[in-house]
Amino acid sequence: MRNPKTRLGALALASVLALTACSFDSDTGGDTTAGRTTLRVANPTPVVSLNPYAANSADQPTLTVVQEAFETLVSRRDGEIVPNLAEKWTNPDPLTWQFTLRSGVTFADGTPLTSADAKASVQALIDGKGPLAGLWAAVAAIETPDERTLTIRTSEALGTVLSNLTLVWIAPAAKLGDQSFFTAPYGTGPFKVASFTAGQSVELVRNDAYRGERPKLEKISYRYIPEISGRVTALENDEIDVTWGLPPDQLTGLRDDDRLTVTSFPTYANYYIWFNSSRKPFTDPRVRQAMWHALNLDTIRKSLFDQAGTPAAGPLPEAVFGAAKQNPYGYDPARAKQLLTEAGFPNGFTTTMMWSTGCCTNGNSFADAMISDWAKAGIVVKPQELERATWLDRLLKLDWDSTMTTGSTVTGDADFTLARLYLSTAKRNGYANPALDKILLEARRELDQDRRAELYAQAGKIVWADAVGIFPLDLSGNVVLRKGVQGFTPTPNDLPDFAGVSLG
Template identity: 85%
Template structure:
């Protein structure tokens, strides 16, 4: 049975966009005396895919839903790795991991779980070449000695295997290559998908064959309501039961509503602006540093993000394993102009910045404020707000100049962000640095956790000092629940889960 504290994910602050709320039938979603019923969830970022093995393998909206459907071999419980679908594991040698799978698990269709399903899932994640594939770059062989034993052999020691496995969702081997399966997928988890309309809605129903504690909810209904005012209205009108990522100025009024409960908490998430270091003028670190010095982040944060987060001290939030504080970039327009002149742009330049609709709390206002400050030093930035699917496609193709987004180190381990995103082979932001690669690969291979932490601190300093991106804010999360929603417990991994929730 999965640990409740492990499964209940925290929520990164996500965006403010521009549609109106959809309507919910409140009569059909009332809880019953035993807590059963439909939990009505308004997610502020659209769920565009339920396939966790390809382009959306690290997409938070996708993972928020699929974690209710699929399970992983291991989980992180109170900071420690614990068994889940795998009962135990060993290291016969530094290059080999062997996992003993439970023999009492079935998928929602009654098919028994076997090692073939685990192998197919890991292979699909690697073959999908999505954002998580790089975590498994050193895998040489995936073996299935018997139906309940899985072996993973790597070309070099991989100290992050267990951490990585917390994001490997196990799907049926017979279905995993069928794209149509992910229109209504099922796994071994407490819920299964009954309907899915990309970008709009997802309906989950209880998996009565689930081996663990049965969810108290009969169904979970996700609806995309991008506009803040729409979600607030839906809450106050009893059209939804839960939403998150509301801007701070909305929370004050909601705290005074007796029908609502507001929870705020720290997360593993942060706000960042990346530069495409493979495109002029961002090939020059002086230009990237100038972009940072040119913006008055302290003033902007005070006006837009009060109680929504804290000023970042590095490229990772402080609570993450391997994070380390770095020297801040002060607001200094004169320094920015000096750096631009040294880089050959005394009169500035024209560029663009993209972001996805719904990516970030107060995203449009934040972009406007930065663009205004950049203009003061001669940098003209064209704003490009894109639908999420379009933004993600351009992001992965490196078809952009700069981009604004939020992200979460979901595993709580620095490798998930630093190695996954900043290795030269990742090709995520156009930045290449052999010295950084060497440190990150050494950290990934290191089995001594103290040494790993030291190496990630060194890597974080390079990313920060080279201004691969701007890292202004570590995010706090917030969730607003209607009275009668019981059992929700946030944790910092940015994946809100509702399997433990009941309604009264």
């Protein structure tokens, strides 16, 4: 894997791709999809790593690609957990989960899948100490009684084992200690990585050893095109077959193009602005609440986010298990100033807000609108737009005042977002609340799903009332396809999956 300086250099060079979007494989030219077997994808956010076990284990660009090469023990389909590499599982007792792996499964290099690979993959995620490691804090032991049996023992009941496993990608145990493996990784999935240039491109080729239905595509070619206009032009000029995450003002014109299909759908994703609650003045919840009351979000949403989503009613999108509606924050500049005065800032203050390039729908315009509203309340917010690798590094180090981003509850389970991000031990946003910790840990231990939902509703209320962040929008997804792209099915996890696609 390239070192951080190399990745940053790659990202800096990525902007030229907006001018060279036609640099796809030679078999992808022409003005039609007929006869082609390479899907040309323009991803809106750079893929900076293909290692799903460490810092990028929850990074959507990484997971979008990784899901085509790796598989998980179980998957979520239509809201239900279903078998994948594990054909069945049992709970002999509340602290034990036993999984039976499918027989006859091989990795792309022909080596057989065994329980040792599953154990090593779960352990790699834990040892990677990335944003998903905390989901497995209760694991006491991982055992492999035989080649097809994996046993996970926990120190306390863990009601999230199955939903957590939907994000544990199974790789060959022998490769997990070799960082060079992640420059061209492979698993048991329908594709494998042929080449990867961090921040610029990923080339996938079909895994002919795949046990399932043989993909009709021979290749999937991802290119990062940072500029929205570059992606739209590439679509119109038949230089790409698919892209997503376009702002609403671009979709109207594309819907009128009979060469294209625009698909919109609800997702598990939302927009949020976090405050670093460990850094003054955001240590005071009144300051955080004032920041929210100072925003005229209804006006901003109508201007920037028509058809992009719906007003958020809580810190989780409504489709997520455990989401519950909360009382809305109204636009109230007088209340904002009152709260600031009570917190000792009658004349406001100066701070910063960071975000990554291309992170969010209409991100720069949204930042400008918020900064303008905050200025009216005496709060001067200096913008910091950063390359994604730099932003992620600073985010994890808590080296920021506030940050704007989008996120997805990829597992569809509230624990993935609420416990992963808001437990005191997570240290993701500087917020620490023992009462919230107690609720979240109880919910995580609870095996009764109805009781878990009740607890997550209580947890969401605390996060919302304490204004740990501002939650303006539950996001709708959109994918724009050329007419010949067939078989694409949108999923709410905000990870476009192209394994079942064909070009007609």
